[in-house]
Amino acid sequence: MRTDKSHALYQEAKEIMPGGVSSPVRAIDPYPFYVQSARGAQITDVDGNSYIDYCMGYGPLVLGHAHPAVRAAVAKQLEKGWDYGTPITLEIDLAARIRTHVPSIEMLRFVSTGTEATMSAVRAARGFTGKDTIVKIEGGYHGAHDAVLVKPGSAATSTASSLGVPPEAVKNTVQVPFNDIGALAVTLEKHEPACVIMEPVMGNIGPVLPVGAYLKEVRSVTSENDVLLIFDEVITGFRLGAGGAQHVYDVVPDLTTLGKIVGGGFPIGVFGGKREVMELVAPLGAVYNAGTFSGHPISLAAGLATLSVLNEEVYRHINRLGDQLRRMLTDRLAELRLNLVVQGIGSMFQLFFAGHPVQNYEDARRCDDRLYKRFAGFMRDEGVFLPPSQYETCFLSLAHSSEDVAFTVEAYTRALEKLFGRVVGNPNPQHHTT
Ligand SMILES: Cc1ncc(COP(=O)(O)O)c(C=O)c1O
Known part of the structure; x- marks a missing residue:
């Protein structure tokens, strides 16, 4: 995947803006992608790479991009x-x-x-x-x-x-x-x-x-x-x-x-x-x-x-996709014998790099954010844009489809395998949690 243009733009941006960004979470390590355009569930960068977007502007775009x-x-x-x-x-x-x-x-x-x-x-x-x-x-x-x-x-x-x-x-x-x-x-x-x-x-x-x-x-x-x-x-x-x-x-x-x-x-x-x-x-x-x-x-x-x-049908669609994604991802984690936790409600979800449910701030602090950040990078390589921090929420929109969800679960699988090695059948599934 080529990212030269984004890389060059970020060098320029860092000279003139703290961290090169207008809000800290956007300073993705080693550099963020610069957006060319976005439509529906897709966001495309200046190097021509397209991603299924689950950041969705950090929540506002419930109808997808450019409805x-x-x-x-x-x-x-x-x-x-x-x-x-x-x-x-x-x-x-x-x-x-x-x-x-x-x-x-x-x-x-x-x-x-x-x-x-x-x-x-x-x-x-x-x-x-x-x-x-x-x-x-x-x-x-x-x-x-x-x-x-x-x-x-x-x-x-x-x-x-x-x-x-x-x-x-x-x-x-x-x-x-x-x-x-x-x-x-x-x-x-x-x-x-x-x-x-x-x-x-x-x-x-x-x-x-x-x-x-x-x-x-x-x-x-x-x-x-x-x-x-x-x-x-x-x-x-x-x-x-x-x-x-x-x-x-x-x-x-x-x-x-x-x-x-x-x-x-x-x-x-x-x-x-x-x-x-x-x-x-x-x-x-x-x-x-x-x-x-x-x-x-x-x-x-x-x-x-x-x-x-927004009407009942829209909410049914996004909530059903959320249920589908959380269920498929949870099943996949079990198949991979990975002791990670998927949480969310309706069209909100996140994969926690923790072996325990997250019910408050102290639970959240025990997640492995560094691992999450590497994982989110692998997801971008797979064509999926997740919020780049463990402490953000992923959002579905009206523009997402069941096919997007199925694609995304496969992307999660490949990214997790890249992160942990092929762990199917691993007898010690907790080796990676903090
Ligand atoms: C729950 C909640 N309250 C307030 C804010 C602040 O909103 P804004 O970024 O528009 O100032 C946010 C931003 O993410 C938020 O998630």
């Missing part, structure tokens, strides 16, 4: 101009559609990223309750703002937050492990926080599911303690179904954050929820929030087009 409905909506909006600094009808249309599907969102505000959405939701929760402390889940990722950059996912090997985040900025952030209701209950009593912010299905340490009645228990214990519950559904919103994880698990949060899919692949964020909390947001109330690009017409048009295409 015709989204292209048409964006083209139509471009004709009319694209930045007005004054309200447009599309805002009301998209807000109403979101509220229809996610009824816990009584009022909402559009912002430009998921980071802004969680930052603003936390500010609203603090403003409403008059309390400063917030509780987050270890390994939960809510974007790159100071208050939540403590043991964030996506960088799950670091325990620190980040240089440049003053201790004062995180001194009011308390952490608890996922799937541990006892720890949460004790923390709420001890710290009396404004809110708990959590991904109902974690997506930034790989996909990690709530076990048993965990989310319902979280709801009970937060209600009992008068603590606002924020579900960060930036990944799961309109991914696990139109109602998101809150519908799937039948748990009603006080506030919700959305992003990714609701912008159809263009920058967006949303925070919303209980009317009495949202009525505190400026200009109605004293919780400040603003943005030059908030409610950007192109993002609204792309998001509305995306939500218009």
